[in-house]
Amino acid sequence: MSERATAPTTAPAATSAPVASAASAASAENLPEPNAKLTTREKKWIVYDVGNSAFVMLSTAVVPIYANSLLQSAGQSNIVSTWGYAQTIASLIIAVMMPVLGSMADVQGMKVKFFTGFFLTGVVACCAMALPLSWLIFLVVCILATVGLNGSLTFYDSMLVDITSNERMDRVSSHGFAWGYIGSTIPFIACIALIFGGPSLFGWSTVACTRASFVITALWWVAFTIPLLTSYKQVHYRATAGQTGEAIRGTFAELGSTFRAIRKNKPLWMFMIAFFFYIDAVNTVISMSTSYGTQLGIDSTHLVMALLITQFVAFPSAIAYGKLAGRFGAKTMITTAVIAYICIVLFAAFFLRSATEFWILAILVGLFQGGIQALSRSYYGKIIPKNRANEYYGFYDIFGKTASIIGTFLVATTTSLTGNASVGVLSIAILLIVALIFLLLQKDPTRK
Numbered sequence: 290m291s292e293r294a295t296a297p298t299t300a301p302a303a304t305s306a307p308v309a310s311a312a313s314a315a316s317a318e319n320l321p322e323p324n325a326k327l328t329t330r331e332k333k334w335i336v337y338d339v340g341n342s343a344f345v346m347l348s349t350a351v352v353p354i355y356a357n358s359l360l361q362s363a364g365q366s367n368i369v370s371t372w373g374y375a376q377t378i379a380s381l382i383i384a385v386m387m388p389v390l391g392s393m394a395d396v397q398g399m400k401v402k403f404f405t406g407f408f409l410t411g412v413v414a415c416c417a418m419a420l421p422l423s424w425l426i427f428l429v430v431c432i433l434a435t436v437g438l439n440g441s442l443t444f445y446d447s448m449l450v451d452i453t454s455n456e457r458m459d460r461v462s463s464h465g466f467a468w469g470y471i472g473s474t475i476p477f478i479a480c481i482a483l484i485f486g487g488p489s490l491f492g493w494s495t496v497a498c499t500r501a502s503f504v505i506t507a508l509w510w511v512a513f514t515i516p517l518l519t520s521y522k523q524v525h526y527r528a529t530a531g532q533t534g535e536a537i538r539g540t541f542a543e544l545g546s547t548f549r550a551i552r553k554n555k556p557l558w559m560f561m562i563a564f565f566f567y568i569d570a571v572n573t574v575i576s577m578s579t580s581y582g583t584q585l586g587i588d589s590t591h592l593v594m595a596l597l598i599t600q601f602v603a604f605p606s607a608i609a610y611g612k613l614a615g616r617f618g619a620k621t622m623i624t625t626a627v628i629a630y631i632c633i634v635l636f637a638a639f640f641l642r643s644a645t646e647f648w649i650l651a652i653l654v655g656l657f658q659g660g661i662q663a664l665s666r667s668y669y670g671k672i673i674p675k676n677r678a679n680e681y682y683g684f685y686d687i688f689g690k691t692a693s694i695i696g697t698f699l700v701a702t703t704t705s706l707t708g709n710a711s712v713g714v715l716s717i718a719i720l721l722i723v724a725l726i727f728l729l730l731q732k733d734p735t736r737k
Contacts, residue, residue: 340513373701411437463611610660
């Protein structure tokens with residue numbers, strides 16, 4: 290069955306902007322059978338997850354600890370609130386920018402240009418974090434690096450519809466997250482070894498070794514981005530390169546029509562609302578876990594090693610999730626992960642007090658984190674028009690990043706008001722319950 294035959298029948302409303310059909314290009318790709326081995330193009334797309342995940346891992350485990358040391362040197366103490374507000378600002382910037390840029394990127398050949406711009410921003414900022422900066426300037430650079438990362442991921446996610454078919458999306462997306470998890474451990478272990486062993490081996494200070502880890506991560510990120518940049522071809526687009534000017538001028542009209550099309554597509558908007566709430570919890574747990582553990586007084590060595598275990602657990606779990614989605618459906622597996630995350634949040638709020646509980650939390654997160662992220666990306670790609678993928682993924686990013694704004698802001702504010710980080714963590718459960726309700730009410734358009 291062809292990709293077009295399985296695409297959703299709901300199309301966006303017509304607009305004045307030119308629309309180019311890439312159906313012939315798609316059919317010419319000779320896409321393999323659903324269970325065939327991964328193609329070269331799919332593999333080269335997957336390895337970008339290996340590259341950028343190294344920075345995600347460093348940002349989760351090392352950067353908050355380093356930022357906390359800068360804060361303490363300046364007489365500040367509440368890393369949960371400070372780091373939460375920094376992540377909120379980065380998410381807000383992405384949420385505002387992505388729909389407009391996403392619409393522009395649906396022009397032939399533009400997607401890879403926007404991807405490259407954000408990728409380079411992230412890499413340069415990652416290197417800049419190695420400079421001797423004050424805590425405030427360091428957080429500003431962190432925000433820029435996070436914007437570069439998440440901006441590139443919006444365009445990267447939308448590339449999924451160009452490199453594979455509907456039938457293979459769950460599998461390819463899951464492999465991306467899986468290999469990202471396991472691949473990121475290589476530079477991370479090198480960085481941790483440098484941070485802990487560098488002072489005795491090279492005579493460097495721990496601070497210098499930590500700064501060097503930022504440069505190592507940036508180089509790894511670059512190395513695993515090159516295969517994608519040299520092989521990617523945009524198959525689906527709404528306007529040709531010759532119609533770029535007209536398409537850009539019609540961007541805001543296109544955004545309006547896309548929003549109206551989403552509003553008329555009940556299964557799509559119900560999923561997006563559910564996604565808004567549950568991805569909030571996932572992103573907040575990822576971005577706040579280390580700062581939460583730090584505030585509880587858990588030793589940094591235990592925090593780092595526990596998060597490393599998360600990566601190894603997430604590798605087989607993400608691949609298994611992709612296979613289970615082929616049997617039970619992506620939506621069913623997403624719903625299962627949401628229920629699991631409710632249990633995870635309750636555990637973190639009521640039982641996490643020592644390093645042992647943090648290790649348990651890390652393992653539990655690893656079981657479901659990659660699966661819910663991967664299947665959300667692929668499930669969304671199945672139910673949107675392919676020739677407007679980047680624009681639709683721009684709205685996807687609004688929901689994902691706005692949710693991150695609410696999640697981190699909620700945890701930071703609740704912690705500041707109550708003086709109790711556990712109360713802030715507990716508030717995430719409310720968002721997950723709302724997401725679960727919408728998932729249960731939504732009719733899955735991919736299941737006939």
